[in-house]
Amino acid sequence: MGAAGRGDGSVSQSTHAYERVKAEIVAGGLGPGTHLNEVRLAERIGVSRTPLRAALQRLDREGLVRTVSGRGAFVSELSLSDVRHLFQLREALETHAARLCARSARRGEFGGLEREFTEQHAVLARDTGGSRLDGYYALAEELDRRIDEVVANPYLTGAMAPVRDQLRRLRRIARRSPERVLRSALEHAAVCRAIADGDEDAAAAASARHIDNSLRHILDASV
Structure with a gap:
């Protein structure tokens, strides 16, 4: 597979990961404060860690995820x-x-x-x-x-x-x-x-x- 094909696959995986994790957060399956372990989460939703990381960064920008340096990503809490x-x-x-x-x-x-x-x-x-x-x-x-x-x-x-x-x-x-x-x-x-x-x-x-x-x-x- 050429570079373009790999790129398309990565985008597709990232989109899939974004939509899946977002849906679980919005529905409450991933509750506020939940630690989003990249290894376990990537395995569970069937993507590699690179597109998952891109998805979590996107969710961070949207306020649904909070990234803590040295600790990883967490579902954001609403005070x-x-x-x-x-x-x-x-x-x-x-x-x-x-x-x-x-x-x-x-x-x-x-x-x-x-x-x-x-x-x-x-x-x-x-x-x-x-x-x-x-x-x-x-x-x-x-x-x-x-x-x-x-x-x-x-x-x-x-x-x-x-x-x-x-x-x-x-x-x-x-x-x-x-x-x-x-x-x-x-x-x-x-x-x-x-x-x-x-x-x-x-x-x-x-x-x-x-x-x-x-x-x-x-x-x-x-x-």
Whole structure:
């Protein structure tokens, strides 16, 4: 195999390692503070150490991994101060994105999402065992994708991407509270309704209200 082929393979392995480790961190399989032993991790996910090291460096830049000189890489931890700072940035980005969507010619698309969130609320209200949460979170991911498409601003969506990754790590807290998930579904519906109506102020306010309520829930649950 030529040098180009080896290079392509290395990039592919690095991407595979990045996506695999990132998914495990976001899902909580690799918890905060976990030491990421390169030898064992490379063997487990089926890559060599060089592309794994590149993947860990990329995750370090994104804030999901913390590299300590002489000790190696660890899954980053989120203090309550980190969470507050994260939500401050989230509010600045998401409220502006909501305004942009409300003034877009595609704002009517959010009417369908409003109905889906309202339906999800009804489904979750009947779900006493939490078996339908994945459907709700999939719909929330769809809302994020639609916002990114409608905003069509790579700088804004690029800034939101690492924030969303950190937020996904916090979902386990919301999952423990069915009441919070129910309220969150209605809050998402309100954001979508305001966007569909073309009301920028209402869209930004609904987004800010959802973010503030989410932060309060996390802080209360962490006391």
